[in-house]
Amino acid sequence: MKLKQLVVAGLLLSSASLAHADTQSDFVVEDIKIEGLQRVALGAALTYLPVQVGDQMNSFRIAQLIRSLYGSTHFESIEILRDGNVLVVKVKERPTISNIIFEGNDDIKDEQLQESLEGSNIRVGEPLDKTVLTSIENGLKDFFYSIGKYNADVSAIITPLPRNRVELKLLFEEGESAEIRQINIVGNEVFSDAELLQLMELQFDTPWWDFLSETRYQKQTLTGDMETLRSHYMDRGYLRYDVESTQVSMTPEKDGIYVTLNVNEGEQYTISGVEVIGDLLGFEEYINSVMPLREGELYNQAEVTYTEEFIAKYFGRFGYAYPTVTTIPEINDEDKTVKLTLSVDPGKRIYVRRINFEGNSVTADEVLRQNVSQMEGAWLSEGLLESSKNSLSRLTYMEEVDFETVRLPGEEDKVDVNFSVKEQPSGSFNAGIGYGDRTKLSLQAGIQQDNFLGTGKRLAFNVSTVSYQRSVRLSYTDPFFTIDGISLGGSLSYSEFDAGSANLIRYNSKSYTVGVNAGYPINEFNRINFGLSFSDVELSRQNSYEQTDRFYNQFIDEDNPDAPIDYQTWLASVTWSRSTLNRGIFPTAGSSQSASFSVTTPNSDVNYFKMIWDSKFYFPLTRDQRWSVLARFRAGYGNGYGDINGNEQILPFTQNFTAGGSDTLRGFENNTVGPRGIQRIPQSITGPDGDRIFLGPESDQLRISRQSLGGNAMALGGVELIVPTPFVEEEMDNSVRTSLFLDVGNVWDTEFEYSDFRDLEVISTENALADYSDYSRYRASAGLSVQWLSPMGPMVFSFSRAIQDRVGDDVKFFSFNIGQTF
CATH class of the missing domain: 2.40.160.50 (membrane protein fhac: a member of the omp85/tpsb transporter family)
Structure with a gap:
C-alpha cells in the first residue's frame, strides 16, 4: 500500500510540474480537449473532470483535476497542457486485462486466487492497476510462509497485447514445505511430553506408514494445537494454565522447523460454589436441576461452556433468541478454589415477522412452507427452526438447506427468517x-x-x-x-x-x-x-x-x-x-x-x-x-x-x-x-x-x-x-x-x-x-x-x-x- 501511495504521489508531482510549465498564469477555460482515449468514452471521461468551460484555471484546480482522473482508475499517466485558452488533457489509459493465467500453484486453487484478485478489482475486462500487484505478490508470499513454504516466490508477469491489452500471469514457485524437526514443551510436570504431543495435530519424526500425520509446519495449525493444550488443562482444573512464550526457529536451509512451547501449568482449582443470577423467567428450578457444575468438583472449562450454551438454547425454545449468558469466576488463589456466577439476561422475546425462501427455482414456496413448523407471527424458536431445516432436508428433491435470522432495523423484537435451499433433480x-x-x-x-x-x-x-x-x-x-x-x-x-x-x-x-x-x-x-x-x-x-x-x-x-x-x-x-x-x-x-x-x-x-x-x-x-x-x-x-x-x-x-x-x-x-x-x-x-x-x-x-x-x-x-x-x-x-x-x-x-x-x-x-x-x-x-x-x-x-x-x-x-x- 505504501508503494502504491509513493507511485501515485510521484505521478502527481510530475504532472503538476508539467502543468505549471505549460500554464504559467491563470486563464479562463474556453474549451476542453482530451487526447489519448481508446476504450473510455469521451462523455465518461468528461464526467471525471471537476472543470467546465468558463472556469478559472490555476495550480489548485490542476492538482484537483489530476487527482480526480487518477481516482477513476482508468488512466496510467496524465499530462495537462494549455493551447491558448484551451485546456488540453493528454491521457494514457491503463491496459485492459485480456487473460489471467496461474502457473505452478498447487496449495492454492485457481478459484481461490481468482476470488482474491477480484477483491482487488483485478479481473478480465477491467483496467489493470499495476500498483496493487506488489501487495498481491506479498500477500501470497505471506500465505505460503504461514504453511511452512519459506522458499516460495510469486511473480506477476505482464505481457503486452495489441489494442492496449495485457495478459497477466501469476507464476508460483512454491518449493518444499519446511518439516517439523522437533517440538519441545518446557515446564510441564503433570502431563508428560508424550501425552501432550499426542494431542497435537502437528507431529514430527512419524513412521513412514503414518501418512495421515501432519509434519509440515503451519502457523494456523500450531495456534490450534496451543488452544487444544489449553483446553486439555482447563478441562482438568488447571485454571491458571498459560503459554508463557513460543519460539519457532528455522534451519539455515529453511527446510526444518524447531518449535518450543514454554508453559506454566499452575495448580488445580475446585469449584467452591455455583450461582445463577439474572432474570430466569421462572425456570430457576429446572436450570439448577440440570446444571452439570457442582460444588467440590474440579473446574472444567468445557462444562462451563456447555452450561452457557445449554441455558441460551433453552431460552431460545421460548422465543428469547438472543440471550446473554456470562460466567464470572471469582478465583481464590489461597485455597485454590473458584466460585462461578452465571449471569443470565434473556433479552426480549423475539417474534417472526416473515419467513422467506430463496434458491427454489422449481419448488413452490407453498410446498416448502408445508414442511416448516416455525410459524409467522409466533415467537422465534431455535428448536422449531432446526426441526424445519431437518424436515426440508429429508425431502428427496432438496440437496442442501440452511437458514438465517435477520433482525429488522428499528425493531428490537422482530426478525425475518430466510431459508436458502439448493434443489436437486427429483426425476425426469x-x-x-x-x-x-x-x-x-x-x-x-x-x-x-x-x-x-x-x-x-x-x-x-x-x-x-x-x-x-x-x-x-x-x-x-x-x-x-x-x-x-x-x-x-x-x-x-x-x-x-x-x-x-x-x-x-x-x-x-x-x-x-x-x-x-x-x-x-x-x-x-x-x-x-x-x-x-x-x-x-x-x-x-x-x-x-x-x-x-x-x-x-x-x-x-x-x-x-x-x-x-x-x-x-x-x-x-x-x-x-x-x-x-x-x-x-x-x-x-x-x-x-x-x-x-x-x-x-x-x-x-x-x-x-x-x-x-x-x-x-x-x-x-x-x-x-x-x-x-x-x-x-x-x-x-x-x-x-x-x-x-x-x-x-x-x-x-x-x-x-x-x-x-x-x-x-x-x-x-x-x-x-x-x-x-x-x-x-x-x-x-x-x-x-x-x-x-x-x-x-x-x-x-x-x-x-x-x-x-x-x-x-x-x-x-x-x-x-x-x-x-x-x-x-x-x-x-x-x-x-x-x-x-x-x-x-x-x-x-x-x-x-x-x-x-x-x-x-x-x-x-x-x-x-x-x-x-x-x-x-x-x-x-x-x-x-x-x-x-x-x-x-x-x-x-x-x-x-x-x-x-x-x-x-x-x-x-x-x-x-x-x-x-x-
Missing part, C-alpha cells in the same frame, strides 16, 4: 437403456417426479423391460392432501415375471394391481400409513417342487393340471415410520425405522400376512460428518392363516423373502441366498410280469434345484463405514458415496420339515440338501461400495468378498448396475 421424463449384472440389458421409458411441477406431489409412470420382468406402473401421491399433512395416493400396475431368469425356481406370473393409500402424521418424526390394494395373479408352473405343490394344489384343475392357476387377493396394510435423518438422499446422521403389517382380507382366494421391520442408524464420527457409521437391520416374517375349503393356508411362495445382491447381501448373486426347491422322485422296480412296482416313500430320491425358492422369514443386517470419496470434492458428497461394509443375514423357511427329507438320497449334482428351517445358517460378506447419482442415472459399484458362505451359494466379487437416460 426419460427414455433409457441400461445394463446391470442382474438385469442384463434393460429398457425403460416414463416419467418419475418426487416434486411434480414444483408442487411436492409424487407422480410416476414407468414402462420397463429387463431380462426377467416386463412392467408398467402408474402412481400418484399428494403428501399434503389436507393442511394437517394427511397424504393420499393411488397406484395401478401390470407385471409379467420370469422367476427362472431372476435366479429363482422356474415359474411365470402375470399380475395387475390397483391400490389406494393414505398417511397420517403423528408428529414431526412419526407417521402412519394405511393401504388397500386388489391384485389378480396368474401363475404358470414350469417345475414341480415339494414346497410349491402345496400352494398350487389349492387351485389346480384336475381335468387340465398343466393349466395356469389364477387367484385374487385384497391386501390391507398399515405401516408406522419414523425418521430423524438429516437428509433424504445420502444421510449422515439420524435414524429411520419402519414397521409394516399387511394381511389379506378373509374374502380373498388366499389368506396370509406379512410383517417387516426395517431400521437404520447413522453415527457421525467427525464434525463435518464426512466420516460416519451406518448400522442397519431388516427382519421379516410371513405365513398363512385359517383355511379355505379345507386347505390350510400358507404364505404364497411368490411372496417369499429373498436375499443376495446390492440391496441385501453383497458378495452373493441376486436372490440366491435361502432355501432351494426340492423335487421328490419316487423309485420303482420291474416286477416278474414286467410291470413297474413303485417303492415306498422311504426309497424316494431328491433333486435339489440350484435356484432359490426364498423363505417366509428373513434377518439381514450390516455395518458400513462411510468415508470421503478419494479424489472427489467435498461439494459432491450429496451425489457420491463411498463406504466399507460388512453384510450379514439369512433367509429361511419356518414351515420346512427337514426330518421328511434328511434320510433320502440326493441325486442332484447342482446342490446339496440342508435344513432350510435353520435360521443360524447365516451368510456374511465384506467389501467396498461406491454409489453415484450421476446425470445419466444411479450407478452402484460393489467390490465384495464372501467371508461366510454355504454349499451351493453363488458368490461374486464385483457387481454393478448402471442406467443411462437420453
